[in-house]
Structure formats: C-alpha cells, structure tokens
Amino acid sequence: MxxxxxxxxxxxTLEANRELYRAAFSHFGFNLSEVRLDELYQARDMWSLDRRLIAIAQKLNNIDYLAHFNHRRDQIIKDQVRxxxxxxxxxxxxxxxxxxxxxxxxxxxxxxxxxxxxxxxxxxxxxxxxxxxxxxxxxxxxxxxxxxxxxxxxxxxxxxxxxxxxxxxxxxxxxxxxxxxxxxxxxxxxxxxxxxxxxxxxxxxxxxxxxxxxxxxxxxxxx
CATH class of the missing domain: 3.40.50.1000 (HAD superfamily/HAD-like)
Structure with missing residues (x-):
C-alpha cells in the first residue's frame, strides 16, 4: 500500500501558490517577515496563512479581496499545474x-x-x-x-x-x-x-x- x-x-503548484500568497499579503501592506510566509510555507501550513488573510481582510473591511484570492488560487491550480x-x-x-x-x-x-x-x-x-x-x-x-x-x-x-x-x-x-x-x-x-x-x-x-x-x-x- x-x-x-x-x-x-x-x-x-507550490511556487505559483507561493507567489499568490506573497501578492495577497503585499496587497494588505504586509511584508514577508511579518507573516512568516517562508516558515509557514515550508511547513505547508496553508491553514494558518489563510486564517491570517481572513483576519486582515476583516479588520480592513476588505472581504471582497478574499473572493478574488480564492478565484486566483483555483485558476492557478487549473492553469499552472505541472x-x-x-x-x-x-x-x-x-x-x-x-x-x-x-x-x-x-x-x-x-x-x-x-x-x-x-x-x-x-x-x-x-x-x-x-x-x-x-x-x-x-x-x-x-x-x-x-x-x-x-x-x-x-x-x-x-x-x-x-x-x-x-x-x-x-x-x-x-x-x-x-x-x-x-x-x-x-x-x-x-x-x-x-x-x-x-x-x-x-x-x-x-x-x-x-x-x-x-x-x-x-x-x-x-x-
């Protein structure tokens, strides 16, 4: 088995998703060190990254961006999968x-x-x-x-x-x-x-x- x-x-799709998260946090004005992207990414702890994005979006009242983010992630999976x-x-x-x-x-x-x-x-x-x-x-x-x-x-x-x-x-x-x-x-x-x-x-x-x-x-x- x-x-x-x-x-x-x-x-x-790891690198494509990595760039997507990088762009998403940059959109909210956060740099990589502030969100520990590399550490969480290496651990494949996307759940923590997603929760961080949701919290930031809610705080800034920018929930619409999350729909855009999820759509882009689906497109990456469908179009850029290798x-x-x-x-x-x-x-x-x-x-x-x-x-x-x-x-x-x-x-x-x-x-x-x-x-x-x-x-x-x-x-x-x-x-x-x-x-x-x-x-x-x-x-x-x-x-x-x-x-x-x-x-x-x-x-x-x-x-x-x-x-x-x-x-x-x-x-x-x-x-x-x-x-x-x-x-x-x-x-x-x-x-x-x-x-x-x-x-x-x-x-x-x-x-x-x-x-x-x-x-x-x-x-x-x-x-």
Whole structure:
C-alpha cells in the first residue's frame, strides 16, 4: 500500500501558490517577515496563512479581496499545474491500493487531480486533505482508508520535515527529489538523513524503490 503526497511528488503548484500568497499579503501592506510566509510555507501550513488573510481582510473591511484570492488560487491550480514527468506511468504500474494526501482543501485537490488527468487513479475514499489539521493525522487517515497499519504502508514524500514526521509514526518512506534538484546529491542525502528508507531522483525509479523496500537489497540512494 502506498500513500503519495500530491504537491511536490506528483504535481507542482507550490511556487505559483507561493507567489499568490506573497501578492495577497503585499496587497494588505504586509511584508514577508511579518507573516512568516517562508516558515509557514515550508511547513505547508496553508491553514494558518489563510486564517491570517481572513483576519486582515476583516479588520480592513476588505472581504471582497478574499473572493478574488480564492478565484486566483483555483485558476492557478487549473492553469499552472505541472504534472511531474513519469507521474502517470508510475501510478499505472502500481497494482495495489494507493492513497493521496495534501494540505489543500478537498476542492482544490479535486481541481489538481482533474487538471493533471489523475482523477481516475485514486478512489474518492483514498483522497485525504489535512487542511486545517496535522500532517500526521492526514497520514493516519490515509493508512486507515487503505486498511493497513503504518508499518505495512509506504509513503512517497519530497519534504524532509514531513519525511521525518512520517517515519516517527512508523511508516516506510521513499524520499523523492524535487524536479529542480533531481541531480543534487545533497538533497537526496537530506532526504536520507530525515529518515527515508530509500531515495530516488525522480518517479522513474519509484517502482524499483517500492519493490526493494520489501527486501532492502537496494542502496539508500537509487540513481
């Protein structure tokens, strides 16, 4: 059983969303240090960013801007989503049940899957949002939806912090490099240090990594 993170593993909208939040807070006259954008963004805590935006908009009586912001976010998801190379192929060979988790609300996850032609790859009960909650809770809900305990479930993740948190729960993790850093051995080593059982530079090697975890015959880095 395999659980995929969506953003950063199968698709990419992180940078586009980052710029959207940057523009939104600038609209209200706040700079990045004041809203801790980088810190919250790295933790994928969009819920905190959204709550901050709502509070500012209410204080300034500028609620209309929130509708514009949400519309722009939906447009980014539909128009600027970039499907990672080999994503569709990697999902096609995977015969066992699989789940997907993301920090976006379910509506946005659905838009992402539709825009990237991945909707049919996941059953609705295996699509998990942890928006407004903890990554750990999302992982456990995903494992429960698959009917497997963490020890029998593989997580595919690109964020070292989230890898460490998945490992702490007892999951086996395949760490995958971000596309812009696929040839960077330092990033692969960072994923290993976070606790990934195996690391791969891209989704071409996912099948080998997943199959190797059962026997642990492969090195920690596969490339």
């Amino acid at each position: 395999v659980i995929f993170s969506l953003n950063g593993v199968l698709v990419e 499907v990672h190379r080999y994503a569709v192929r990697s999902l096609a060979w995977l015969p066992q049940a699989k789940a997907i988790i993301d920090w976006l609300p379910l509506k946005q996850i659905g838009l992402l899957l539709e825009a990237s032609a991945l909707t049919t790859r996941f059953r609705s009960e295996h699509i998990i949002s942890y928006s407004g909650g903890r990554f750990e809770d999302g992982l456990m809900r995903a494992a429960k939806s698959l009917g497997r305990p963490p020890a029998l479930t593989i997580v595919v993740e690109s964020n070292p912090d989230l890898i460490a948190r998945a490992v702490a729960l007892g999951f086996k993790v395949v760490g995958i490099a971000l596309p812009t850093m696929a040839t960077d051995s330092n990033q692969l080593n960072a994923l290993s240090r976070a606790g990934a059982a195996l690391t791969v530079p891209d989704l071409r090697y996912l099948r080998l990594a997943v199959e190797s975890l059962a026997t642990r015959t492969a090195p920690r880095n596969i490339y």
